[in-house]
Every structure is written in C-alpha cells, then in structure tokens.
Amino acid sequence: MQRLRDGVVTTYSAERGVITAASQHADTALAAAELAQVLRHDHLGFVLFFCSAEYDLAALADALESCFPTTPLSGCTTAGEITPLGYDRGSIVAIGFDRRFFAIETALIDDLDHFELANAQRLVDTLLGRCRQQALAPINEHSFALTLLDGLSSREEQVLATLDAALGRIPSFGGSAGDDNHLSHTHVYIAGRFHTRAAVVVMINTRLPFEVFSTHHLTPLNHKLVVTDADREQRRVIELNGLPAAQVYADLVGVAPEQLSAAIFARHPVAVHIGGQHYVRSIQRVNSDRSLSFYCAVENGIVLTAMQPTPLLDNLEAMLAGVRARLGSPSVIIGCDCFLRRMELEGLQQLDQASQLLRQSSVVGFNTYGEQHHGMHVNQTFTGVAFGSLPAND
Amino acid sequence: MDLFQLTTNADTAEHSDALDTAALREENRRLHRVCQALMERVETGGSADGAPYAAFERSVLLAEQVRERTEALHRALDELGQVNTRLLAAKAEAEAANLSKTKFLAAVSHDLLQPLNAARLFASALETHALPDTSQTLVGHIGRSLKDVEGLLGTLVDISRLDAGVLHADKAPFAVSTLLDALAEEYRQVAGVRGLALHYVPSSALIESDLALLARVIRNFLSNAVRYTEQGRVLLGCRRRREGLEIMVGDTGPGIPEQQREAIFLEFRRANQPQGAHSRGLGLGLAIVDRISTMLEHPISLVSRPGVGALFSITVPYAAATAITSVPSTRYALLAEEAQDPLHGCVVWVIDDDLAIIEGMQALLSSWGCRVRAAATVSALEAASDGEQPAVLLVDYHLGEHRETGIDLAARLQRRYPGLASVVITANHEAEIKRATREAGMHCLLKPLKPLRLRMLLSSLLNKY
Numbered sequence: 001m002q003r004l005r006d007g008v009v010t011t012y013s014a015e016r017g018v019i020t021a022a023s024q025h026a027d028t029a030l031a032a033a034e035l036a037q038v039l040r041h042d043h044l045g046f047v048l049f050f051c052s053a054e055y056d057l058a059a060l061a062d063a064l065e066s067c068f069p070t071t072p073l074s075g076c077t078t079a080g081e082i083t084p085l086g087y088d089r090g091s092i093v094a095i096g097f098d099r100r101f102f103a104i105e106t107a108l109i110d111d112l113d114h115f116e117l118a119n120a121q122r123l124v125d126t127l128l129g130r131c132r133q134q135a136l137a138p139i140n141e142h143s144f145a146l147t148l149l150d151g152l153s154s155r156e157e158q159v160l161a162t163l164d165a166a167l168g169r170i171p172s173f174g175g176s177a178g179d180d181n182h183l184s185h186t187h188v189y190i191a192g193r194f195h196t197r198a199a200v201v202v203m204i205n206t207r208l209p210f211e212v213f214s215t216h217h218l219t220p221l222n223h224k225l226v227v228t229d230a231d232r233e234q235r236r237v238i239e240l241n242g243l244p245a246a247q248v249y250a251d252l253v254g255v256a257p258e259q260l261s262a263a264i265f266a267r268h269p270v271a272v273h274i275g276g277q278h279y280v281r282s283i284q285r286v287n288s289d290r291s292l293s294f295y296c297a298v299e300n301g302i303v304l305t306a307m308q309p310t311p312l313l314d315n316l317e318a319m320l321a322g323v324r325a326r327l328g329s330p331s332v333i334i335g336c337d338c339f340l341r342r343m344e345l346e347g348l349q350q351l352d353q354a355s356q357l358l359r360q361s362s363v364v365g366f367n368t369y370g371e372q373h374h375g376m377h378v379n380q381t382f383t384g385v386a387f388g389s390l391p392a393n394d
Numbered sequence: 395m396d397l398f399q400l401t402t403n404a405d406t407a408e409h410s411d412a413l414d415t416a417a418l419r420e421e422n423r424r425l426h427r428v429c430q431a432l433m434e435r436v437e438t439g440g441s442a443d444g445a446p447y448a449a450f451e452r453s454v455l456l457a458e459q460v461r462e463r464t465e466a467l468h469r470a471l472d473e474l475g476q477v478n479t480r481l482l483a484a485k486a487e488a489e490a491a492n493l494s495k496t497k498f499l500a501a502v503s504h505d506l507l508q509p510l511n512a513a514r515l516f517a518s519a520l521e522t523h524a525l526p527d528t529s530q531t532l533v534g535h536i537g538r539s540l541k542d543v544e545g546l547l548g549t550l551v552d553i554s555r556l557d558a559g560v561l562h563a564d565k566a567p568f569a570v571s572t573l574l575d576a577l578a579e580e581y582r583q584v585a586g587v588r589g590l591a592l593h594y595v596p597s598s599a600l601i602e603s604d605l606a607l608l609a610r611v612i613r614n615f616l617s618n619a620v621r622y623t624e625q626g627r628v629l630l631g632c633r634r635r636r637e638g639l640e641i642m643v644g645d646t647g648p649g650i651p652e653q654q655r656e657a658i659f660l661e662f663r664r665a666n667q668p669q670g671a672h673s674r675g676l677g678l679g680l681a682i683v684d685r686i687s688t689m690l691e692h693p694i695s696l697v698s699r700p701g702v703g704a705l706f707s708i709t710v711p712y713a714a715a716t717a718i719t720s721v722p723s724t725r726y727a728l729l730a731e732e733a734q735d736p737l738h739g740c741v742v743w744v745i746d747d748d749l750a751i752i753e754g755m756q757a758l759l760s761s762w763g764c765r766v767r768a769a770a771t772v773s774a775l776e777a778a779s780d781g782e783q784p785a786v787l788l789v790d791y792h793l794g795e796h797r798e799t800g801i802d803l804a805a806r807l808q809r810r811y812p813g814l815a816s817v818v819i820t821a822n823h824e825a826e827i828k829r830a831t832r833e834a835g836m837h838c839l840l841k842p843l844k845p846l847r848l849r850m851l852l853s854s855l856l857n858k859y
Binding site: 154155156157158160161162164226227228229232235239241242243274275276277279296297298299300301302303373374375376377 | 423424425426427428430431432433434435436438439445446447448449450451452453454455456457458460
C-alpha cells in the first residue's frame, strides 16, 4: 500500500467543517506535533483520534495535551488505522472538527458494570444540554452519538442497550477499541488520559447532513450449530451440538482444530438469526480446553448459522456509492471496520484496492474488535457515519 | 441437510451391533444436550435477567421495531405529503377564485364608476345653471344621492381590495396640513348641516404615509363623529408624540361602551343605531380603518367615556423634513376673485374614450371658464384645437384595450408641448398607477372625479405658470 510520505498526510476540508490528518511517527511528541500543525486553527472545536496500541500511551497522552492545550480530545487504540491514504498500522489518525459546524460534547463511562438506565439518562441529558447551549443546530435530526468502548471489557451489550434506551431517537454507532490483535489491553481516551474497562460517548450535533450506516458482505449457509454449553461472563462457547466447540467448528470448516486461526475465523464466520436478519458473532480465539472465545455475547441454547463471505470490495463499493447518491460526495466518513475484514482483505491481497476505495470516499477510522450500531454490538461489519456538505446557499 | 453433523460415519460403526449401539447412544446424548440447551434458551429467553446476550437480543428486536416504526412513519409522511399536495391545490384554487372575484369586483366597480362619474359631472354642471329654486333643490338632491352611491361603492371596492391584498400602500412624505385643511373644510360644512361645530387645530408637522388611505381613515373618523353626535362639537387636531403624529378626531356623542370597543372594528356593526334620516352606510367604515391601519402600520387608538364622547386617533410617523416632494398643495383657493381665477380662459385638453365623460367634462370645465377641447384621440383633439397651446391635459389612464396608457400618451404630448401640465384620471385605485404618474412628474386623480378636487388641482397647476 501507499505509505505516508514525510510522516504526515492530510486532507483539507476546512470549508466542509472537518480536517483529517495522520502521522506515521513512532515518536509520540513528533506525531502529536505533526497532527497539531495540520489540525490547529482558530475554529478547531474537537479532535477525535485513533492510534496504534504500539504507542507509549502515557507519553502520547502528554504529547497530545501539550499540542492541543485548549481543545478537547477523544479517541481509542486500534487493531489498525484507516488514514486519509487508506489502511495503515502503527500510526495515528485524527479528525479536527470546526466548531462553526459541530457542537461536540463527551462523557466517560468508567464503571461499565453498573451503568444503569438512570446513569444513561443523566449522561445523555447532560450531553444534549451542553450541545443545545451552543445553539448550532436543532438537536432532533441533527445529532448522533459515537461510542468508543474497551473492546475486551465484555460489557458492550449491556452498556449499549442501556445507552440506546436513553438516546431514544438519536442514532448511535461506534467501535470497540483494539490492540493490534494482542487481545491484552484496549484503551479509550478522554480528558487527557487513556482508560481501560471504560467507554467514551461523543455526542455530535451538526449543521452538516449525515448518515449513520452499517454493512457486511456475509450470507448464510445451511449448517446450524447449537450452543449446548457456554460461559456467558467470559463470552466462551464450551460446547456446540454437545461436543467440544473447537472440534465442531474445525469440522465445519474442514481443518484440524490446531489449525484454527483469526484468518479462518474471518473467512468462516457464524451468525445468529434474529428477526429475519443475520448478526455475525465473531470468534476471538481457541482456548486450550477446546472452547471458543467470542468478541460478543453468547448464551446457552443460541443457534449459530454458518456464514460465507461474498466479495467484500463489491459490497464496500456499493455501500459507498449508496452514501454518495444520498449525501453527495462525503466531506468525511468515520468508519469502524472490523479487524477480521482487514484480515480477510490481507488474505485475499485486496488491501490496496480497499484502501483506494476508502481514500476516494474520504474514509478515516480504525479496525475494531467489534462495532456498535443503534445499540447493537455487532461483528465483522463496516459501520460508521458519513457527512455531506452544506448546501451552497447556507 | 446434515443439520448438526450428528450422524457418525457408517464405516466406523461397521457391522457391529455393539458399535452401532454405542454410536446411537452417543447421538442420543448429543441430541439430549441440544434439546436441553434449546429448552433452557426458550425458557430463559425474554426474561429480563440482564444477561449480555439477552441485552443484545433486545437491542436487535428494538432496532427491528424502530425500523418498522420508521417505515410506518415514512408511510404516514407520504400520505401526509399527498394530503398536503391536495390541500395546496385546493388553496391555489381558492386563491384563484378569490382573485377572479376581486378582478370581477374591480371591473364591475370600474364600469359602475364611469357612468357615475359622468352623472356627477353633469349634476355639478347643472348646478351652475340658472334654474328655478325648486329645480335647484332637486339638482342638489341628485348630487348628494350620487355622492352617497359613490361613497358606498368606493367603500365596498376598498374592503374587497384590502381583503384580497391587492391594495398596496404608496407612502410618501407630505405636510399633514395638506390633508387636514381640506378635510376640515369639507366636514365643517357637513357638521354645520347637522348643527354641530367643527373645531380644527392646524398642525405644521410633516408626516409619511399614503395620503389617500390616511384620508380614508380620517374621513371615517369624521363621518362617524358627525353621524353619531346629536349635539355639541367635533374636534379635529393633532398631538405630537415621540413615536409619531397622533391625528385625532373627537366628538361629544354617546361614546362607545367598553364591551363594544373591539366589535365596532368588525364589518356590519354599529355601536348605537343613530336616530333620524342621517343613518347611512353599511357599518363597514371602521372595519376598513382597522385594515388600513394594519397595512400602513399606523396604530389606532380609541378613548371613550359613554355619554361624554369618543376620541379616535391614528398615529403616523414623521417624515424627514427634506423629503417633501411635489405633492400638489390643495389649500383652498376657492373664493379667489374671478379676475384672478387662473382657470379663466385657460386651454384644457381632455382625452377620454367615454363620450359621456367627454361631454360631462366639457360642461363642467366650461362652467369654470376654461376653454375645453375634448376628444377620444389626440388626432381628433389636435384637429379641433386650431393650433392652440394647451395648458393642462386631463387624460384617462385606461384608454381601451389596445391603446397606450394615459401616462404614455401624456408623455408623448408633453414632448410635443413642453410645459404641458398633465393629470391622469383613473378608476384603478392601485398604488402602482399613482406612483407611476408621480414618477413621470404628472398628477393623478381617482374616479369618481370630485369636481372640487379637480378645480383645486387645476388652480394650483395653473398658478405655477
């Protein structure tokens, strides 16, 4: 793929209310300085960033805060970045929001285990109240929530369901933070530091037209697997069809259990079928006891349907074309792209082609450990928000 | 479909009953496990125990419902859109009907005003003739009756125009005395007939308003004051307020009870039915006042004490002192001596496509001592004029379907006869024509033509030369 030249790349869309920038510098101070050089201007109101988990996060936090002393920042660690040039690794990508177009307020949920509806309602009310004070655009129809969750917290479903109930008609989407497939520590960033076992809610109220979307390229096969033993707290499936889960899954895809890998999981996903739709439940890893850990909630008695991929690029291209048809050429798209999709693209050697598609549609974002869409925690999707432009006479 | 891949390979169970039995036992165990899991799932499914997967499932179902509701909402919006389209069509139809009604009314009134105009001119001319006293009285009655018809017609036309929104204000700066002096003179006589005294306090203030519409308002105040006051006096005067000049008409009539103060501004309402033969009008007067006040943005106020009297006023903004344009002065020069009468012997050309008007104007203007040449076309006029230089041109604005307007014709004649003073006469009360005549440096008089006003205008025009 095309590498970033001189460490920093940028797209200027100042007249459209957003500027995007990325830096390849491993040095946190240099990376932050490069972002600041591009993003800082008189009307910068908020910065959203996605960074590689390889960074010294404490140093990065200090560097970012000293480069953006008066601007609120939020972000998370990734399993790969989508910069203005396409897919990348080991970098940091950032989006600067112009306060003349965006009223943005953020909140931290640091106790994921006790996030009750009352907390959610208070949080949403506070955020909307602060957005309303900026009197930029009506709240209804002009706001959405972006959620960034610790991808290894195993609390996404409850937090999202609770938050979604409080958000009511306000659309939401987001991603679970990654850590370059180490599956050890994922972080979200708010108020000057990185947090684990936490979530960040970013309320965005904007004058720009926008559309929250989610797409995937998987279709169901006939095979069904019934979860006959599960550890719901650990998101672990111990048994499928009354046999060790890894064995049954390996038989299904036709490999030996010891050959199971993320690449296999990406190419042979399983999904639950609810209300006429299939929702992929991605497998995270095989455990030594031949159980399977998942990236999302599982339960005893759920029926998993074997899925197969259709051409990913075709699906991505069609989705982006649809967005263009409805919104016009997007000023920016923030994408939460499941890292398993990236893995599939790498396996098929289609990463450069995908990068080109993303670049053409001004997509920036990151590879996730799970995506969030309207309160649902989903896997193996490309979920995000596309911003259009203001009509010329506005 | 090999649903669960439960059947074991036939080879491994080959021919051995024992193996068969073991395999079947194993399959039975797994089916048992599957059944148990499914039963547990069915029985716990839907319970709100806060399990993570249940939360996910609820979100999915909720999202599903939201999708369905959104679709239902879209359908409802579509239907609403269709209803809206139909309503818009109906509204457009109603507006078109209203417009055609207004046009019809304007056309009818124009057609009515033409003969009425002629009749008024004839009556005025007749009054100057030496007639027996009895005939003179009758002629006077005819004149007054015609004036009443004219007033009623004008009121009806105005209210329909105001309602249709076709009447537009033509605001210009002028001295309030221009208006009030004339009105005071006019109503002093009307009040005198009813045995009332009219007190007029002149003001030198400059105001900015639509002269004709403002006149209509104050006329209404004065007419009402005179009509409802049985004895005492009527006051016309002004008070300088910070926000504008308050033009007031007070009377010593019965006053208006508190609870009727809003109602009297509605159509067809009158506070107290007046006694005697003076009762006239449809009760439209104050309804018009209210509409005009709204249109001009001149606030109206009413102060009244029942049994003591009423005081109506309208507050008009001041004009910038430098902004006064050449609005013809209508100060009365009525009793000027004959020898100094500028009308005497002056050449007045009249162009109108209505023969009755031509004859009426000829009679009226001749009675004032003017040398009148009247015709329907310029060529006919010039043929009859022996190369005389005209001093004043009176021209009808609407000269017929396919002819130029009075303004264009007057402009044409002004090029041929420099210094020709031009008066455009129109039955069309729209502000545009008045503005156009003013911009062309001409004067405008509305039909039905008031002989007194015409005479005043002619005097002031001729005095300039």
